[in-house]
Amino acid sequence: MGGTVSANHDRSNLLEVRGLTKIFGTLTACDHIDLNIAKGEIHALLGENGAGKSTLVKMLFGSLEPNSGEIFWDGKAVKITSPGVAKKLGIGMVFQHFSLFEALTAAENIALSLNDGSPISTIAAKARALSFSYGLPLDPDSLVGDLSVGERQRIEIIRCLLQTPQLIILDEPTSVLTPQEADKLFETLERLRSEGKSILYISHRLEEVKRICDRATVLRHGKVVGHCNPREETAASLARMMVGSEVKAVVRAPAEGIETAPALLEIRGLSRKPATPFAIPLKNINLTVRAGEVIGIAGVAGNGQGEFFESVSGEVLQQDAGSVRIRGKDAGALSITGRRLMGAAFVPEERLGHGAAPRMRLSENLLLSRHATDGKAFVGSGGMVKNSTVYSAAQRIITAMDVRKSAPDPEAAALSGGNLQKFIVGRELDRKPSVMVVNQPTWGVDAGAAARIRQALIELARSGSAVLVISQDLDELFELSDAIAVMHNGELSKPLPIAEATFEKIGLLMGGAEPGHAEHGMEVA
Amino acid sequence: MRIELVKRPQRSALFSVLSPFIAFALTIMAGGIMFALLGVNPLDAFNIYFIQPISEVWQLHELAIKAAPLILIAVGLSVCYKANIWNIGAEGQFIFGAIFGSIIPVLFPQFEGPLVIPLMLLLGMVGGAFYASIAAFLKTRFSTNEILTSLMLVYVAQLFLDWLVRGPWRDPEGHGFPQTIQFGDSAVLPELMPDAGRANWGFVFALVAAVAIWLMMSRMLKGFEVRVLGSSPRAGRFAGFGFNRMVFFTFLLSGALAGLAGISEVSGAIGQLQPVISPGYGFTAIIVAFLGRLNPLGIVAAGLVLALTYLGGEAVQSALGISDKVARVFQGMLLFFVLGCDTLIHYRIRLIGMALTKANGTAQLEAAPKLEEAR
Numbered sequence: 001m002g003g004t005v006s007a008n009h010d011r012s013n014l015l016e017v018r019g020l021t022k023i024f025g026t027l028t029a030c031d032h033i034d035l036n037i038a039k040g041e042i043h044a045l046l047g048e049n050g051a052g053k054s055t056l057v058k059m060l061f062g063s064l065e066p067n068s069g070e071i072f073w074d075g076k077a078v079k080i081t082s083p084g085v086a087k088k089l090g091i092g093m094v095f096q097h098f099s100l101f102e103a104l105t106a107a108e109n110i111a112l113s114l115n116d117g118s119p120i121s122t123i124a125a126k127a128r129a130l131s132f133s134y135g136l137p138l139d140p141d142s143l144v145g146d147l148s149v150g151e152r153q154r155i156e157i158i159r160c161l162l163q164t165p166q167l168i169i170l171d172e173p174t175s176v177l178t179p180q181e182a183d184k185l186f187e188t189l190e191r192l193r194s195e196g197k198s199i200l201y202i203s204h205r206l207e208e209v210k211r212i213c214d215r216a217t218v219l220r221h222g223k224v225v226g227h228c229n230p231r232e233e234t235a236a237s238l239a240r241m242m243v244g245s246e247v248k249a250v251v252r253a254p255a256e257g258i259e260t261a262p263a264l265l266e267i268r269g270l271s272r273k274p275a276t277p278f279a280i281p282l283k284n285i286n287l288t289v290r291a292g293e294v295i296g297i298a299g300v301a302g303n304g305q306g307e308f309f310e311s312v313s314g315e316v317l318q319q320d321a322g323s324v325r326i327r328g329k330d331a332g333a334l335s336i337t338g339r340r341l342m343g344a345a346f347v348p349e350e351r352l353g354h355g356a357a358p359r360m361r362l363s364e365n366l367l368l369s370r371h372a373t374d375g376k377a378f379v380g381s382g383g384m385v386k387n388s389t390v391y392s393a394a395q396r397i398i399t400a401m402d403v404r405k406s407a408p409d410p411e412a413a414a415l416s417g418g419n420l421q422k423f424i425v426g427r428e429l430d431r432k433p434s435v436m437v438v439n440q441p442t443w444g445v446d447a448g449a450a451a452r453i454r455q456a457l458i459e460l461a462r463s464g465s466a467v468l469v470i471s472q473d474l475d476e477l478f479e480l481s482d483a484i485a486v487m488h489n490g491e492l493s494k495p496l497p498i499a500e501a502t503f504e505k506i507g508l509l510m511g512g513a514e515p516g517h518a519e520h521g522m523e524v525a
Numbered sequence: 526m527r528i529e530l531v532k533r534p535q536r537s538a539l540f541s542v543l544s545p546f547i548a549f550a551l552t553i554m555a556g557g558i559m560f561a562l563l564g565v566n567p568l569d570a571f572n573i574y575f576i577q578p579i580s581e582v583w584q585l586h587e588l589a590i591k592a593a594p595l596i597l598i599a600v601g602l603s604v605c606y607k608a609n610i611w612n613i614g615a616e617g618q619f620i621f622g623a624i625f626g627s628i629i630p631v632l633f634p635q636f637e638g639p640l641v642i643p644l645m646l647l648l649g650m651v652g653g654a655f656y657a658s659i660a661a662f663l664k665t666r667f668s669t670n671e672i673l674t675s676l677m678l679v680y681v682a683q684l685f686l687d688w689l690v691r692g693p694w695r696d697p698e699g700h701g702f703p704q705t706i707q708f709g710d711s712a713v714l715p716e717l718m719p720d721a722g723r724a725n726w727g728f729v730f731a732l733v734a735a736v737a738i739w740l741m742m743s744r745m746l747k748g749f750e751v752r753v754l755g756s757s758p759r760a761g762r763f764a765g766f767g768f769n770r771m772v773f774f775t776f777l778l779s780g781a782l783a784g785l786a787g788i789s790e791v792s793g794a795i796g797q798l799q800p801v802i803s804p805g806y807g808f809t810a811i812i813v814a815f816l817g818r819l820n821p822l823g824i825v826a827a828g829l830v831l832a833l834t835y836l837g838g839e840a841v842q843s844a845l846g847i848s849d850k851v852a853r854v855f856q857g858m859l860l861f862f863v864l865g866c867d868t869l870i871h872y873r874i875r876l877i878g879m880a881l882t883k884a885n886g887t888a889q890l891e892a893a894p895k896l897e898e899a900r
Contacts (some may be wrong), residue, residue: 154704314765316863335765335767336762336764337765346763355760357761358756358757359756367746371746371764372765383747384743384744385745
């Protein structure tokens with residue numbers, strides 16, 4: 001039915017957007033966007049990072065004011081000047097990043113946003129009833145801090161449903177869910193659709209868009225590049241619409257002779273007590289990564305991946321020096337600098353503020369992780385930094401990884417997420433490390449850059465290094481890994497060789513399939 | 526009516542540079558109002574306060590004497606503040622530098638020769654660093670707030686000095702005055718140009734320290750470490766820089782420089798220990814550090830300006846009979862306006878009417894996710 005619903009002010013359209021434009025300085029984030037959402041449909045909004053999806057949604061939810069363009073709600077022209085107005089119209093939103101107070105209960109969090117003075121007990125009862133009728137079990141009296149990310153999302157959804165919206169906007173809802181949890185969510189969405197509600201579904205996961213969405217609007221560089229029926233498209237054709245060109249598929253040559261290759265990174269019985277009340281303890285983790293292979297670690301956010309990364313990188317030291325071994329030597333008692341000097345390299349999940357200092361230039365950020373390993377080249381006698389050498393090395397990385405930037409040596413914060421990530425990964429690859437540990441290598445990175453980063457990681461492994469990738473993106477892990485292990489509640493499963501691994505199996509492990517696992521997790525802020 | 530500070534997406538580079546000058550202009554305006562309220566013609570007062578004290582060469586020497594400790598202390602503090610570590614206790618470190626450095630001339634007056642001064646200076650630095658290390662130790666070991674501990678240690682130092690000069694170190698032939706013996710000739714920091722004025726080597730130390738720290742902060746790996754840990758501690762940890770080591774480094778460095786300032790002051794300008802050896806240099810240096818944009822070269826200029834407020838305070842007291850506490854008022858206003866200007870560089874003010882907030886009861890709650898998104 002793609003494109004047939006175009007009659008002006010058609011009452012069958014719940015929301016109609018005409019020529020919506022938003023300009024930030026010199027950047028046109030949204031350029032004359034047209035969008036129709038019919039009653040009772042699930043409408044996908046597709047696009048890469050920076051395509052203008054968030055800007056568009058913020059205008060629909062009243063958080064941003066458009067420069068020009070019109071919005072029609074149920075056939076009538078409306079101005080959505082604030083989220084309050086949006087709610088009154090019947091627009092509800094579930095954000096990608098939750099805004100919940102960890103120290104309050106679910107019901108208290110809901111009461112805060114309803115703000116209508118009804119007593120908490122009433123709200124709790126309503127929330128409980130609603131949660132059961134939609135198959136989203138939730139205990140309104142539980143503390144948010146104790147809930148898993150999936151459960152927190154349920155609070156957000158129920159909070160949204162309590163306001164009986166006609167249109168629900170969901171921003172990347174499955175990015176924090178296991179495949180099984182996502183299935184549950186899809187059932188709920190289909191149920192909502194059958195009640196005549198409309199859903200605007202923002203995602204970059206093409207398979208799920210094909211599965212549940214009736215129509216799709218594709219954005220690229222702030223413009224609508226097409227409307228389509230995703231069920232009639234292939235994932236490849238959707239990707240082509242989003243990116244505007246063929247995305248080079250990642251090529252993974254089969255790894256050979258891995259069994260006999262030397263173990264470059266060994267984790268032996270690694271345990272760690274939780275550092276804060278909401279942190280996850282690590283329990284007896286064992287893992288070996290051999291020269292030439294890529295091992296992936298899957299898992300829902302907040303199951304100990306951050307704690308594991310810190311322990312492996314040496315940002316947190318181990319009591320047992322043998323629990324982390326790099327190239328056959330104990331490294332557990334060494335600092336991150338010591339481990340780097342043994343040939344390891346690390347890329348953390350957070351780019352700004354962890355992997356890079358936001359207010360520092362790229363060349364300074366190069367020095368950040370390599371001042372010791374390249375001490376001779378970068379730091380001269382008396383501790384003077386050789387600025388010109390560092391600068392040219394930074395330029396070399398920028399060229400090699402095709403980092404797009406507005407100035408020769410800009411501050412890290414001035415780069416887009418994808419470009420900064422290319423620089424941070426490139427900074428480590430440039431060293432040709434023999435062990436590389438990456439947490440969320442392509443989180444929030446556009447498809448082209450993601451393919452480039454993944455290919456680079458595979459090539460690093462095939463050239464004889466050991467690569468360990470922690471990721472919540474299963475597609476990515478299946479593309480990259482020779483074997484996948486799953487982290488759940490601080491424990492790591494045995495790696496499944498990629499030939500045996502399926503989404504189903506990994507998904508079950510992510511949900512804690514083995515008995516005796518209490519569901520417990522936290523959002524990594 | 527409610528006033529909100531909203532973070533600006535971009536800092537203006539121009540106003541970052543202009544901010545100290547705007548602050549200075551605002552201080553002058555507010556000062557003019559203050560003089561007018563005191564019944565003095567502001568123009569006359571400014572002439573006496575800011576112009577006359579630096580109209581002759583010997584007066585410039587006095588300016589250098591006052592500026593030297595301010596600059597020395599402030600360059601040390603600038604390193605702390607760049608690392609996001611808040612040493613407020615330079616006054617105490619200054620005093621302990623003076624006490625340690627005075628050990629030789631007070632307890633071993635018979636020891637003379639060219640080695641005395643270098644040893645005194647070294648001991649002064651050790652004393653200041655030692656005293657600063659207490660706050661550093663408390664912070665790293667017990668996570669105490671260094672602002673509180675370093676500040677409280679100032680009073681301990683002041684009382685300790687008071688006790689020393691009234692008790693064990695009192696000059697037995699001093700007619701009961703609370704002061705030590707006069708330092709011997711070889712324990713007095715030489716004057717630079719004895720024919721022109723009293724300025725001593727302390728001013729040279731200050732300039733050397735400013736240049737050295739500037740070099741460290743802008744060109745050396747150590748300075749990079751300070752800046753990384755100060756601006757993004759987690760990235761600093763990822764870089765392998767230890768935060769606790771940095772706490773000690775900055776405290777020891779700033780303590781040593783404050784100690785050097787202390788012993789230079791006692792050995793050069795005063796010539797003995799007495800109950801009060803500083804008109805608040807350690808605190809005024811905080812203003813100097815911020816007025817100088819935490820840049821050692823800017824601090825040299827800011828130190829000279831603040832030194833002038835001391836001289837001006839003395840001048841208006843003798844010429845107009847106004848209390849020399851006016852100097853404190855000027856310093857306070859200067860800091861207030863500098864911080865105010867800096868805040869307005871990072872934030873803009875938004876006025877929110879009460880009626881509006883009531884009508885959009887939910888608007889405030891919406892602000893939370895909005896901010897979330899904005900980041």
